[in-house]
Amino acid sequence: MKLDTRRSEISLAVVAALATAAAGAVPSTALASKAPGKYLAGDFHNHTTCSDGSTSMQTVVKKSTDKLDTPWGLDWFVQAGHGGNGNRNCTLVEDESLGTPAFPYVEGQGPATTWAGSIGAANVKGNFGLTSATPDTPLSTRANPSMWRWQSLQEFQYPLMEYLYAYRGVPLFLGLESVVAGHEHSSMAVISGQMPATIHSTPLPGAPPYMALGDATALAQWSYCFDRGATDNSRGGANAWDCSVTGSLNSADPSWNSTARKLFPTGSGVGSGVGLKGHNKTVEAMKWMKEFHPKGSYYVPAHLERAGPFNPDGNNGFNVEHLRNFNNAAPMVAFGFETQPGHHASDQRGEYTVNRNNFFGVRVDSVGGTTYGGTGVYGAQIGGVWDALLGEGRNFWFFGSSDWHNRGMFGTDDRRSTQDFYPGEYQRNYTVVRDGADPKLTPQAIVDGLRSGNTWVDSGQLIDRLAFIACASYPGPAARTNAAVENLAVNAAKNGTDIAVAGCATMGEKLKVQPGAEIVVSIVVRDPAGTSYSPYSFPNPSLLQIGINQPMNAPVLDHIDVIGGQVTGYRKPGKPGYAGEWPRDWIDSYLIGGAPSLASVPAAAKNTSAAVIKTFNATTWMPVAGDPEFKKMTFRIPAVASSQYVRLRGTNLPAGVPWETDADGNPLPDVWTNSSVVNPSVPGATDGVPENGNLRIKCTTVGTSVPSNDVVYTGDAIDGCPEHMPVVGGSKYVALDVAAWADLWFYSNPIFVEVRGSTRVAGVK
């Protein structure tokens, strides 16, 4: 056989073939970059008269989102009152100023008007429920029935919320502060069905009724199925709900109630196991959300230290293992905790206190005994529960919310408070929201932002912009300079955006690197000029103790701590290091002038590798040229060999402020500004503390513009210690809202660094 061809022809053909191959090797599509996102401020835990709040839905929406009358107005807002039931109609407004065409003021009625007095008892659905001797009796037979939350969400609160979203043009949706089976409370939402896009193109009616285009049926069903307070067994009447979860025991679970078609843990007292059974029900709730609304739901335990540790025979607090259980069951749903509670103006900040809880006759502290700079011990203690969870590489994020109920001794419109701040007035979750080209923020974009972990939490407008980024750098061509990374952060902070550069990460993300990489960490904050939303212009009494004269309403960021910790992998259920209760006597050593040690904390609840690795202050950060409100600071973590994370906290208080911060800059327990009575450890004991007995910081400024407690004060320039400060021995002391405005902190969520060959950061994409 002879091939009558020339080599050159074959070569040409080969070249052509190679060219074809090359054409097939065109660059693949680069990874889709992140949609543009901005940090927007929001709140997802607050109350109306439908639960135990004091205002209508319209009032809380207006107070929370109006940027004129209430300049702290938020960018997004989730109205989330308690689950269970309530007998007041929060959809009725207080006066004509709050009325809208579709929901006008009704003469003689308001948000305290009962359902019976507004819609009529006959229209209240469901039945007496499983805690009643006659569970099947219709509620409508009662003269003044409380409405199950599922009905108020589905039929009354949602249509109003949808209308207000369209009417006011502010992103809103409905959630719950669930009364948790086996625990105390959690902020949660199921957004499926809420706020369809058509609401923005559908004309609003000029008069009642407003016919909702979407619905909160999924949230209402969750409320019926899983809220501890929802003892109704009606299956939601015509909804005919069934609370089964695929693959779970359901009817084979001893707690299953076949009439209600849901788990209903029973029992009480020592040995009842009702707490354990309740916890298991709540884990089923996680599974339900994961099964039916995997992207449209979230679940965030609220003020989770307040009710003490977990009680297997009651419904109290959360231990670290319960957070792990939730996150294991539904990591994209149970992705964080509200360890910075609301109620900052309360006489027991956050409503946390010593001996708060009664475990069958034994007084038990809120976990940690109190808050620390306004944050619960789980989030505030370096190396504590939060670091333990982050040290596993879990997606578990820090949030704060107002828990707005009322203003204590003051009226709704007063700028002073002895109980709560309005959503956005004091605390703000700054969450990156990627709305893409859609000018209307959707609930989904907000939930996605919360889930991403790209959130930082501020109190008291200490800072209002933050860029926190980490970039990989390698010697040679892939080297990155501090200046280049810092410039990226400056631009992000100025624009209020996050970053989208390969080889860089921000909060809630992980940076995957090779061993030996350097990590360039850059932080840019804006410490805004002007005044905050505090009504107090007199000098901060806490800072006056150390000779710093700084107006309360013009706080200055003192320093930022960078906290780093190692990631060592997930703890396995049932194995050592998975479960453990925070020491019940944590605060005791503080109360006698000492400080507790992590040595007393079980391994499950701590990460001893966590520490402050860097501190920046006015001598080490630099102002941004031309815009000195912005401070920039950058450092490098050299040659990383193991997976780790970095996170931030910052405050207006230097280290060593008496009764506020320790010598290392850690927040001290807020017990020293709590004016409430502290219960004795057991009835009749003498270890209780009388009202004002713990106060330590004098408030000495005498002003010329200090309104009486009896008038409604709507201004913002109280120049002396206000009249409602407690007086001890003739001197005013810092407590209540002044204590909150004096003691400001921000917390960022972490950036993970996953080093090849080291522990995988499993919980973060």
Added chain:
Amino acid sequence: MKTRFIAVLSAGLLSATPAFATSITLDFEGPTSFASIDRFYSGGTDSAGAAGPDLGVKFGFDALGLRNDELGPYFSNAPSPIGVMVAVGPGATMNYAGGFKGLASVYYSSAAAATVAIWSGLNGTGTELGSFVLNNNATEGCADSPFCNWSLASFDIGDASIARSITFGSAASLGAFDNLTIDTVPEPGSGMALAVGVAMIGFAARRRRAG
């Protein structure tokens, strides 16, 4: 003319068999910047999840893609402009299990002199068959980025030996690479198939001539 057609057809057959002897050029335009190239060129993905063509070429994790971004520029004037490869550690080895021989070449921009060895075994094992010799050329005649000048390094492995890996890790932190070209070795099975195929084509051509 018919003969020429048959030759081209033969080459077409050749190209239709990816494992067949051919030249592969990796232009590094596709891998994600700062991600390990890993299996981007072998039917998998890089460490950021981006997928490329399946050319059977695998990289150790220390071989990263690199593109200019707002923190750069890191390089300029590269033969293919979008992306290059950088070695950030010793594990930046390129593996081609099917083997390659003949002329191998790569464009480089290096801040120091170095050699990059070519090995008969995978992962830098076996016999060192030769190397790419890199000079300090990174900024020769240019200054628009730290790695702005590129040179071609090549080594002729010859036909007697078969190489299976190149250890770029020896140039870790020194330079960047682009347009890496190797001539792959025909797999024995593929060669037999080609021989049969070409024989059939030849037989057909002969029948045509006879006809």
